[in-house]
Amino acid sequence: MAIFTGETAAQAIENGLKTLHLTRNEANITIVKDAKKGFLGINKQEAEVEVKSILPQHTGGAFLHPELSNEIAKESKFDNLGGVDEHQEAIDDDVELDLSPAEIKQRQAKNQLKLEQAAQRLVDYLTDILNVMQIEIEPKLTIEHQLIKINLTTEKQGLLIGHHGLTINSLQTMAVVFLNQHGVQHTNVILDTDNYRKRREEVLVGVAKQAATEAVATGKAVYLDPMPALERKQVHQALSENKFVRTYSQGDEPRRSLVVAPASEM
Incomplete structure (x- = not known):
């Protein structure tokens, strides 16, 4: 505390x-x-x-x-997506341990309804913001447990994504804050358009491998550009089985970045 x-x-x-x-x-x-x-x-x-x-x-x-x-x-090795670990309980924090299975199921159903309503309000919120930016979208909402995915179909993908994903990542951060302010916590949000997240992940894997090669060859840590938590996690995972390097994050959001260092550097 x-x-x-x-x-x-x-x-x-x-x-x-x-x-x-x-x-x-x-x-x-x-x-x-x-x-x-x-x-x-x-x-x-x-x-x-x-x-x-x-x-x-x-x-x-x-x-x-x-x-x-x-x-x-005390945090885990990997950064989360912008919420909590996917296995964290979705039940309200004030649920007592002695509730019956029926009562727990009722609470869960209530929480799920609350999540669905908040997610729809979030879609409207993002649509309004993008309308101001003169970006017309067709949103597709998917909810998987405590993960909200919103695919934004538009003819202006480049404007929506921004330089190195700056715009879409900023909108994603705003989306989580919006949910928190509406009483929905422990929930991750992923915004995507034109399969950008998959293409970006492929680029990051290449960047991770190149940084690892440079770190081993020079014996010095390689500092990558600032990136959101989701992308830092992807780099962590890409190098998780490489015994010659270690990865860690440093700095403060939204300028938090990832470092790829030789495993011998402590």
């Missing part, structure tokens, strides 16, 4: 947002303790607040804050 302090609750919140490089819309904020002025300065206490990012795979200023560093150290 990351706790930030300040002379007032507002100042503590500001300190937390600044440290994590977040806006108020990108964070969940909980006031742990209000500030106390004390008597003549005696027993004075600062306000304490907890600030958590709602952005996918956001580490913010973790390396500036020891408690966050500990949390990140």
